[in-house]
Amino acid sequence: KAGVTQTPRYLIKTRGQQVTLSCSPISGHRSVSWYQQTPGQGLQFLFEYFSETQRNKGNFPGRFSGRQFSNSRSEMNVSTLELGDSALYLCASSSRDRDTEAFFGQGTRLTVV
Amino acid sequence: GESVGLHLPTLSVQEGDNSIINCAYSNSASDYFIWYKQESGKGPQFIIDIRSNMDKRQGQRVTVLLNKTVKHLSLQIAATQPGDSAVYFCAESLKGGAQKLVFGQGTRLTINP
Numbered sequence: 624k625a626g627v628t629q630t631p632r633y634l635i636k637t638r639g640q641q642v643t644l645s646c647s648p649i650s651g652h653r654s655v656s657w658y659q660q661t662p663g664q665g666l667q668f669l670f671e672y673f674s675e676t677q678r679n680k681g682n683f684p685g686r687f688s689g690r691q692f693s694n695s696r697s698e699m700n701v702s703t704l705e706l707g708d709s710a711l712y713l714c715a716s717s718s719r720d721r722d723t724e725a726f727f728g729q730g731t732r733l734t735v736v
Numbered sequence: 737g738e739s740v741g742l743h744l745p746t747l748s749v750q751e752g753d754n755s756i757i758n759c760a761y762s763n764s765a766s767d768y769f770i771w772y773k774q775e776s777g778k779g780p781q782f783i784i785d786i787r788s789n790m791d792k793r794q795g796q797r798v799t800v801l802l803n804k805t806v807k808h809l810s811l812q813i814a815a816t817q818p819g820d821s822a823v824y825f826c827a828e829s830l831k832g833g834a835q836k837l838v839f840g841q842g843t844r845l846t847i848n849p
Contacts, residue, residue: 627779654835666780666825666839679836713779717834725834727772727779 625650627716627728635734641702644731648695648716654678655697656725657689660711669712672697704735744823748846755813759826759840764807766828770837771800771811775822783811783824785834813845821847 628647636642648655656679657669668681672691689699695716701708711732715725749755761769767788772780786793786800786809793800799812809826823844827837 656835656837658837658839665841666827666837668836668838671835673835679831681836715779715834724770724782724785725837727781729777729779 627726629714629728629731633732636704637736638704640704643698643700644712646697646714649726652716652718653695654717655691656715657699658713660713706735709735744842744844746844748848749816750848752815755816757811757824757843759809761807761809761828766830768829769809770827772825773822816847818847
């Protein structure tokens, strides 16, 4: 059974650009959560999608957005990139509503220059 | 490899010794707790979880202890091995599941031969 797949693994973008990251959950999983990981702030929750609906949202500006497709694949978008957006972006999937275990992908390392 | 934290608390133990990693969580209303292990270049990996109606749970070589009075969580690893070297995070949830987690800062565990 394939794990959570995030693409691309690495990205370099320029300030002011936008970026789209992709997450394919484990087959059959319907919940996808996104996290930002930085040395200074650690792991912080961005948002969670379940059955194509955003169910939870963290404390990030509106430049951070996401969506989920009918096949449960999810994308997150960051517009007007800032240097501080450089981070490892992780997604996690779980199998059903209020499931207890979330499986993480390897992340996308975004560098903003 | 990935740098998950430049100023993490660190713990060094001898191979074969037991390790205890501590975590103070933030919200007294949290009802579900997880320990994750993150190796360089990888996403967090589930180790063990515990619900707020329990104070101890054991897995294979790992034990989690929960003290709700002082909002403290600990992870005990028995007979540590070189493969246990990683950053360990505790995470809490208000919703009884792993869809929206609040992570601690992490502890870097180093196993000395």
